[in-house]
Amino acid sequence: MIDERREAITLLLRDRAYLPVAELCKRFRISEATARRDLEALSRQKSVVRTFGGALVDYDRRFASFADRLKLAATAKGKIAKRAVELIRPGMTIFLDAGTTTFTLAGLLQKNPLALTVVTNSLAVGEKLAHVPTIEVSLLGGRLLPNQAVLLGDIANKSAAMHHFDFAFLSAEAFDAEGVWNSADNVVELERAVMERSTRHAMCVDSRKLGKQAPALLAAWKKIDLLITDVLLDEARAAGVDVDNDHYLLA
Amino acid sequence: MIDERREAITLLLRDRAYLPVAELCKRFRISEATARRDLEALSRQKSVVRTFGGALVDYDRRFASFADRLKLAATAKGKIAKRAVELIRPGMTIFLDAGTTTFTLAGLLQKNPLALTVVTNSLAVGEKLAHVPTIEVSLLGGRLLPNQAVLLGDIANKSAAMHHFDFAFLSAEAFDAEGVWNSADNVVELERAVMERSTRHAMCVDSRKLGKQAPALLAAWKKIDLLITDVLLDEARAAGVDVDNDHYLLA
DNA sequence: AATTTTATGATTGACTTCGATCATATAATT
DNA sequence: AATTATATGATCGAAGTCAATCATAAAATT
Numbered sequence: 255m256i257d258e259r260r261e262a263i264t265l266l267l268r269d270r271a272y273l274p275v276a277e278l279c280k281r282f283r284i285s286e287a288t289a290r291r292d293l294e295a296l297s298r299q300k301s302v303v304r305t306f307g308g309a310l311v312d313y314d315r316r317f318a319s320f321a322d323r324l325k326l327a328a329t330a331k332g333k334i335a336k337r338a339v340e341l342i343r344p345g346m347t348i349f350l351d352a353g354t355t356t357f358t359l360a361g362l363l364q365k366n367p368l369a370l371t372v373v374t375n376s377l378a379v380g381e382k383l384a385h386v387p388t389i390e391v392s393l394l395g396g397r398l399l400p401n402q403a404v405l406l407g408d409i410a411n412k413s414a415a416m417h418h419f420d421f422a423f424l425s426a427e428a429f430d431a432e433g434v435w436n437s438a439d440n441v442v443e444l445e446r447a448v449m450e451r452s453t454r455h456a457m458c459v460d461s462r463k464l465g466k467q468a469p470a471l472l473a474a475w476k477k478i479d480l481l482i483t484d485v486l487l488d489e490a491r492a493a494g495v496d497v498d499n500d501h502y503l504l505a
Numbered sequence: 506m507i508d509e510r511r512e513a514i515t516l517l518l519r520d521r522a523y524l525p526v527a528e529l530c531k532r533f534r535i536s537e538a539t540a541r542r543d544l545e546a547l548s549r550q551k552s553v554v555r556t557f558g559g560a561l562v563d564y565d566r567r568f569a570s571f572a573d574r575l576k577l578a579a580t581a582k583g584k585i586a587k588r589a590v591e592l593i594r595p596g597m598t599i600f601l602d603a604g605t606t607t608f609t610l611a612g613l614l615q616k617n618p619l620a621l622t623v624v625t626n627s628l629a630v631g632e633k634l635a636h637v638p639t640i641e642v643s644l645l646g647g648r649l650l651p652n653q654a655v656l657l658g659d660i661a662n663k664s665a666a667m668h669h670f671d672f673a674f675l676s677a678e679a680f681d682a683e684g685v686w687n688s689a690d691n692v693v694e695l696e697r698a699v700m701e702r703s704t705r706h707a708m709c710v711d712s713r714k715l716g717k718q719a720p721a722l723l724a725a726w727k728k729i730d731l732l733i734t735d736v737l738l739d740e741a742r743a744a745g746v747d748v749d750n751d752h753y754l755l756a
Numbered sequence: 757a758a759t760t761t762t763a764t765g766a767t768t769g770a771c772t773t774c775g776a777t778c779a780t781a782t783a784a785t786t
Numbered sequence: 787a788a789t790t791a792t793a794t795g796a797t798c799g800a801a802g803t804c805a806a807t808c809a810t811a812a813a814a815t816t
Binding site for chain 2: 272380412417
């Protein structure tokens with residue numbers, strides 16, 4: 255009973271964006287106290303955000319704990335993103351991967367607009383830049399993953415082949431002596447398709463990911479154009495990362 | 506001064522989704538009264554929605570006055586959408602066009618889920634159905650139009666060719682003796698590309714659009730599989746609409 | 757059946773927000 | 787410079803919201 259109701263509330267919230275306590279009472283024939291208790295419970299489990307007098311969908315929740323991940327190593331991500339934008343020249347067509355670092359990069363582009371074409375498989379990135387007048391945004395096609403707002407799959411891979419990128423900014427889950435890793439096969443398949451269509455590409459990974467592995471190997475070091483990270487070159491090399499100065503950028 | 510500040514507020518809100526009055530005061534060194542006046546003004550011009558203690562981005566505004574258009578002829582759209590879902594069988598791959606009627610249709614699918622593959626060029630439709638467990642959602646690729654959350658352009662057209670649809674549900678701006686019309690060339694180009702890849706297609710248009718024209722002719726009547734509308738067949742034929750009973754469905 | 761746990765509704769007082777009103781300050785117009 | 791219009795801040799009573807507490811009802815456990 256109680257779980258059903260709370261389920262119904264989150265469902266309702268998905269459509270409504272905002273839900274006042276008073277309306278909750280009317281809709282479910284519930285006292286204010288219970289309504290508040292429901293909202294408190296839901297906000298505790300992070301599926302909604304409380305406001306004074308109501309609640310709203312955690313906007314960024316649509317991107318599966320995106321907000322939380324954004325906060326992790328936020329300063330490192332910020333530095334990496336900053337280095338990355340410095341590589342971007344007006345008129346370029348760039349690819350922005352799905353990921354928190356590239357999302358941060360998109361934030362920088364939004365604040366300091368350049369004339370660009372941006373292609374992405376992330377709805378978060380796309381929607382962030384769609385309003386910027388100087389930027390033309392294209393989305394890849396493909397399967398829309400539930401709770402992630404990311405496009406993947408065969409069609410996404412084929413979609414990538416329909417573009418050419420001057421620069422691709424890719425994110426990753428881990429990097430070690432073998433190379434750069436990511437979370438799933440379909441993710442690295444897309445990233446490889448993008449790399450093939452790019453003049454240059456950069457891997458944007460922060461120090462938390464050094465020395466780790468993830469389920470799918472994206473690329474060995476010799477295939478990687480540029481590593482942008484907050485790890486010092488010496489430290490990276492000590493961990494077996496096979497990059498030289500020409501393929502490395504300190505954030 | 507005042508306009509700049511209000512501009513800044515909407516900009517801030519784009520990132521934040523929610524903005525409490527108190528924070529507004531701090532950020533802009535402003536009294537509560539002014540903060541409230543700003544929010545009231547912005548909500549009057551519909552760019553934000555007021556809540557008790559703050560304001561939030563008009564969620565649906567991301568889809569350019571989508572909310573307003575949804576309300577127009579809502580009952581007719583509801584009926585049309587209902588007729589349309591009745592045509593959908595489990596296992597089908599269907600295309601849902603961008604538009605308020607097809608968005609309503611998506612709402613019905615969300616409430617009464619079938620096992621389906623849904624392809625769309627509308628982010629609103631895609632995000633609405635992405636969470637439904639039985640439905641696999643694919644987005645077309647293409648240019649993301651600012652303030653519309655719709656994918657269009659050459660790449661979108663080519664993307665359409667990567668699928669095959671058992672049924673395509675298309676929306677339109679107008680219909681008269683000549684056929685069915687829509688708002689722009691790039692819109693009808695995509696719709697034609699979709700029609701070519703569909704076993705069947707249905708035009709979903711409500712009575713307000715009868716006897717009108719729009720900038721681009723989508724298709725003449727002889728090329729149209731099915732018209733779903735709340736206009737009676739006799740009335741439609743009286744207005745020159747060249748459909749017979751086999752190609753017509755009353756909503 | 758008795759007992760414990762959980763969910764709910766009602767009440768309370770503290771706190772917050774609201775809109776209205778008024779006085780002041782700043783900007784625009786004459 | 788004087789006047790008018792607009793924007794702002796402060797105050798205040800009304801109304802709304804909150805968390806806490808308590809009593810009751812329903813459900814689960816024994």
